[in-house]
Amino acid sequence: MRILVLGATGHGSGWIAAEGAVRGHEVICAARGRSGTVPPGARLVKVDRSRPGALAPLAGQRFDAVVDVAYGALGWVREALATLDAGHWTFVSSINTYADTATQHQTADAPQVPPVYEEERVDLADTTPEHYGGIEVASEHAVRDTMGARSLIVRPGPISGPGDKTDRFAYWAGRCHRGGPVVVPDDPAQPIQHLDARDLARWVITAAEQRLTGAFDAVGPVRDFLGTLTEIAAVVGRADTELVPIAPADLLAAGVHHWQGPASLPMWLPEPFYGLVSHDWRATRDAGLTIRPFADTVHAALEEDLRRGNRPRAAGLTDEEHAALLS
Structure with missing residues (x-):
């Protein structure tokens, strides 16, 4: 497969690119390249998505799968959808999209916060979880509206594993x-x-290979x-x-x-x-997510x-x- 990862030098996205390359796919990483290097076997195309038209060098190319990890950036998501040609599209959203933070064992069809149609990327340090979640909901809608039945929405909870600089785990x-x-x-x-970033990456690449569609919570037990x-x-x-x-x-x-x-x-x-840290993971498990020891x-x-x-x-x-x- 020819896979484009938008990002690919950060924590979760870097492992996604690495997993794709290890499996023998052609992996192209579109990123500024400031937060790290692309994994061995992947190719970096330097882009700064904060600049309009940044993805123009990739226009006209055909990708079997695109994985977009943009967060708090509806404008970036919309521009990617308008520019790129893909057979399957994975958008990595967030568990913060859910309206009810208290009820435990919710599933991916639980009500979400209202969408926030803010084009400019927000700094997560300067916004509320609800506002950020609303931007992610709007981004999910954009992906579904454009890609329809060829889209996969992934909503991770807390991510752990190597490369995590949040220090939470x-x-x-x-x-x-x-x-x-x-x-x-x-x-x-x-x-x-929590979910180890390597397990998330393994599942995201498998989902792209199988053209999995729908919405799933990327969480562990x-x-x-x-x-x-x-x-x-x-x-x-x-x-x-x-x-x-x-x-x-x-x-x-x-x-x-x-x-x-x-x-x-x-x-x-x-x-x-x-409720934010106790979502029902069984649907994702049944869709192929496996958890390491x-x-x-x-x-x-x-x-x-x-x-x-x-x-x-x-x-x-x-x-x-x-x-x-x-x-």
């Missing part, structure tokens, strides 16, 4: 690996789910959060690693934040958002954390903040 692997007490939220009811942290500690922790549960109210009072960012406990969520993802996260060294992390507590909670 790697924080826990690194903290447990350093040993000693590890502060965790004392919230046994919270679910969590639902797990309980505390159990997940316990398993991370068992996989990469030291002999003296000990999880120390602290009540959510006490964490909030101490200035600890949910989910991500500085002074946070990554992937910790309040109850009104449990959990320990593989944990080791990859730790390797990523160690490779990047001592640094200000994008998510998690500093050593000083962590120690203050234990004092």
Whole structure:
């Protein structure tokens, strides 16, 4: 197959391009090339999609499949659809498109937030999840309107694995690996789910090969959060690693934040958002998604954390903040 990946130097898109190349497909990557290099076996076509007409060098070419990972960029999606000739189109959207963030075990036909028809790309740091989700919904509509029954909509939840620079998953692997007490939220009811970027890539390429259509949530099985942290500690922790549960109210009072960012406990969520990390994955599993052993993802996260060294992390507590909670 001749596959065009729009992006292909970032975390998830890079693995998609790599998977296609490993399988012997001709993979063309259209990207600025600033966030990394294209994988071996793929070819880079430098484009800056923020500039109108950026995809013109690819016009008139025929692709068996296009995979677009544009996020928060309706204008980019529309221009790609108007410019490129493809037999099958995969748009990688987001779990943030769903209107109900609380109800667990929702499926891909659950109601979505209203579409937001904003052409300019938004900075995710400067917008709300609802606004971002609305742009993704509008982008999904554009893909369906243009490609019809030749389109696949993929809605990933939290992505883990090598190359993930959010530090949401790697924080826990690194903290447990350093040993000693590890502060965790004392919230046994919270679910969590994640998907290794390599598993996502493998499924996306298989779906393109099989011309899979429809909408699917790209998520792994639902797990309980505390159990997940316990398993991370068992996989990469030291002999003296000990999880120390602290009540959510006490964490909030101490200035600890949910989910991500500085002074946070990554992937910790309040109850009104449990639905975002507990979607029903069975339809995607039945459509071919396979999950690697959990320990593989944990080791990859730790390797990523160690490779990047001592640094200000994008998510998690500093050593000083962590120690203050234990004092």
